[in-house]
Amino acid sequence: MSAQPFVFLGCIDLKEMLPYEARDVRELLEVIGRVPIESLFCHTAAALLHRSALPTGYPNDFAHWTGLAMGDQRLAERLAAIDPFESRSLEQMRAELVATISDHLQHFPAASPVARAEPFRFFQAHLVPVPTGHQARTLREFRDALAEVDLSALFYHLIEARYRLSRGRGDFAEWVAAALERPDVAERLAVIDPYSGSLERIRDRHLTVLTAALDEGSR
Amino acid sequence: MTSTVSSARLDDYRQVAPRGAVDLLLRLGERLKGRRLVNVSGSRYRGLTIEVLNRLVPILNDLGIDASWEVTIGTSDFEGVTRTVGRALTGTEQVITDAMVGRLRDVCAENARRLRLDADLVMVHDAAPLLLVESRAGESRWLWRCHDDLSSPQPQLWNVLRPVAQRYDAVIFSDARFAAPLSVPRFVIYPSVDPLSERNRDMSRAEQAQHLDRLRVPRDKPFLLQVGPFRRSHDPLGVINAYRLVKKHHDVRLVLPPDPQTEMNALERGAAIVIHKPLTVGFGIDVAAAMWKGKPVVGSLAGGIRNQVIFGVTGYTVETVEGAAFRIRHLLGNPELIGRMGAAGREHIRRNFLITRHLGDYLALLALLTK
Numbered sequence: 001m002s003a004q005p006f007v008f009l010g011c012i013d014l015k016e017m018l019p020y021e022a023r024d025v026r027e028l029l030e031v032i033g034r035v036p037i038e039s040l041f042c043h044t045a046a047a048l049l050h051r052s053a054l055p056t057g058y059p060n061d062f063a064h065w066t067g068l069a070m071g072d073q074r075l076a077e078r079l080a081a082i083d084p085f086e087s088r089s090l091e092q093m094r095a096e097l098v099a100t101i102s103d104h105l106q107h108f109p110a111a112s113p114v115a116r117a118e119p120f121r122f123f124q125a126h127l128v129p130v131p132t133g134h135q136a137r138t139l140r141e142f143r144d145a146l147a148e149v150d151l152s153a154l155f156y157h158l159i160e161a162r163y164r165l166s167r168g169r170g171d172f173a174e175w176v177a178a179a180l181e182r183p184d185v186a187e188r189l190a191v192i193d194p195y196s197g198s199l200e201r202i203r204d205r206h207l208t209v210l211t212a213a214l215d216e217g218s219r
Numbered sequence: 220m221t222s223t224v225s226s227a228r229l230d231d232y233r234q235v236a237p238r239g240a241v242d243l244l245l246r247l248g249e250r251l252k253g254r255r256l257v258n259v260s261g262s263r264y265r266g267l268t269i270e271v272l273n274r275l276v277p278i279l280n281d282l283g284i285d286a287s288w289e290v291t292i293g294t295s296d297f298e299g300v301t302r303t304v305g306r307a308l309t310g311t312e313q314v315i316t317d318a319m320v321g322r323l324r325d326v327c328a329e330n331a332r333r334l335r336l337d338a339d340l341v342m343v344h345d346a347a348p349l350l351l352v353e354s355r356a357g358e359s360r361w362l363w364r365c366h367d368d369l370s371s372p373q374p375q376l377w378n379v380l381r382p383v384a385q386r387y388d389a390v391i392f393s394d395a396r397f398a399a400p401l402s403v404p405r406f407v408i409y410p411s412v413d414p415l416s417e418r419n420r421d422m423s424r425a426e427q428a429q430h431l432d433r434l435r436v437p438r439d440k441p442f443l444l445q446v447g448p449f450r451r452s453h454d455p456l457g458v459i460n461a462y463r464l465v466k467k468h469h470d471v472r473l474v475l476p477p478d479p480q481t482e483m484n485a486l487e488r489g490a491a492i493v494i495h496k497p498l499t500v501g502f503g504i505d506v507a508a509a510m511w512k513g514k515p516v517v518g519s520l521a522g523g524i525r526n527q528v529i530f531g532v533t534g535y536t537v538e539t540v541e542g543a544a545f546r547i548r549h550l551l552g553n554p555e556l557i558g559r560m561g562a563a564g565r566e567h568i569r570r571n572f573l574i575t576r577h578l579g580d581y582l583a584l585l586a587l588l589t590k
Contacts, residue, residue, distance in 0.1 A: 010239070010243045012243070012247070012582070012583040014580060014583050016406050017406070050570070050571060118396070128247070128582075128583040128586045128587060130246050132239060132242055132243055133242050134242075148238065149238075150237065150240050150243045151237065151238075152243070
């Protein structure tokens with residue numbers, strides 16, 4: 001089979017501080033409503049890029065700050081439940097964040113911040129894509145390369161592509177289905193949940209699916 | 220003048236960097252081959268900035284980037300002025316006169332005529348060469364790399380220097396908390412540690428023992444290590460008081476090195492728990508150096524320590540002597556946590572605070588800001 005090769009790209013992200021800050025939940029609500037959409041990407045989906053492989057609490061920066069700096073666990077849990085990968089667009093996610101915080105403030109308006117709490121500082125991530133030097137033409141080559149590439153390649157092909165470029169399943173599943181004509185494997189890759197866990201864990205899950213598919217093929 | 224101090228090459232970092240990271244850097248370097256980057260600092264001999272440049276500049280050249288490092292020169296009174304200005308920028312009250320600012324301006328103008336600043340990207344480090352930008356010419360992009368905490372500068376001085384900082388194309392801070400409001404883009408790039416440096420390289424148990432013997436640190440019981448220098452600003456008395464509270468329950472020693480260059484590699488590797496409890500500090504990258512040796516850290520909330528210590532995962536951040544004592548007791552009482560947090564800390568540093576990440580950030584800046 002001479003499939004179109006899959007070229008693995010990684011990325012390096014540079015964080016730019018924006019001139020927006022929130023000192024309490026009301027300000028957070030107000031600023032989320034007007035920051036550039038790229039900033040919401042930075043604090044939700046892109047938070048995965050630097051998330052530790054170990055449990056560190058909440059999966060996005062808004063939930064993390066609300067829980068720790070504001071001491072508002074109830075709101076933190078609700079914000080953590082907003083899955084950026086289920087939202088159809090970043091604007092839809094913005095609407096979900098705004099609706100969740102607004103609803104919370106209607107019921108719990110008196111929540112006061114922890115003393116000497118750090119403000120929430122808004123950032124924007126600049127991604128510089130970089131070839132990893134790895135490419136694959138077969139499922140085996142794909143599995144082997146995936147085991148070796150920098151973790152940022154998983155972010156670039158699974159998160160960046162899926163979310164910002166509207167590739168619903170991410171590049172991996174798309175390529176396996178289209179170039180290798182293995183929709184069954186693509187389907188199993190597409191259901192791996194990127195929201196819970198770290199990129200290292202996501203890599204492990206992909207490798208498990210691909211190794212199983214290779215084992216099935218060799219039987 | 221290009222630095223040739225370091226002999227480490229990028230390939231040497233494969234054994235310590237995250238999987239695939241070195242390949243990514245090599246590819247990005249290939250893409251940027253031939254671009255010119257000049258770093259400018261006020262010294263070639265002091266501080267963490269210098270240590271990092273000593274390593275980064277040769278590696279950048281290995282990658283094909285035309286990287287150089289220039290140093291501003293002034294007379295001894297100029298060095299005094301830059302130290303005073305540096306302290307004022309970090310919020311310590313200083314007497315700053317118009318003559319001092321004038322001296323800063325004149326020396327930078329003289330250096331601008333002498334230094335080779337013709338590059339795609341000029342990265343100016345810290346306060347001493349800040350005013351070089353007043354002589355910028357041509358197509359070069361200029362960055363100010365502010366390593367210090369600029370969150371509460373002395374207003375009288377900042378009123379003069381803020382317009383100067385805004386003549387740069389962007390400013391880089393080491394921590395979001397250190398950033399001053401500016402009208403130009405502000406990036407945040409964390410400092411880093413070099414895992415192959417003398418301070419951080421791997422060391423056998425026998426070699427560790429030799430160093431500890433030389434320092435007369437007995438190995439008959441576990442010891443706690445304070446990594447900050449023995450200065451009031453690093454609260455050694457607070458650390459001693461925390462130790463006294465711990466000592467009631469656990470038979471341990473406390474080691475307070477006179478300065479942070481004292482064979483810290485062996486000391487950190489030999490310690491059970493590392494303490495870093497400054498009242499004020501810059502980024503406090505010493506914490507990352509200790510975590511790289513697989514040690515849990517009990518640290519204060521000062522500076523960038525909270526960026527390095529993930530509470531309950533790689534150690535604990537505390538606000539009081541009692542808090543430090545309680546967390547140390549908790550760790551000593553649960554020794555399995557010491558190993559687990561130490562391992563988690565090393566991985567956290569591997570991904571986020573090694574010089575390979577720092578190199579990637581600088582290459583990304585070069586890619587983003589120059590064409």
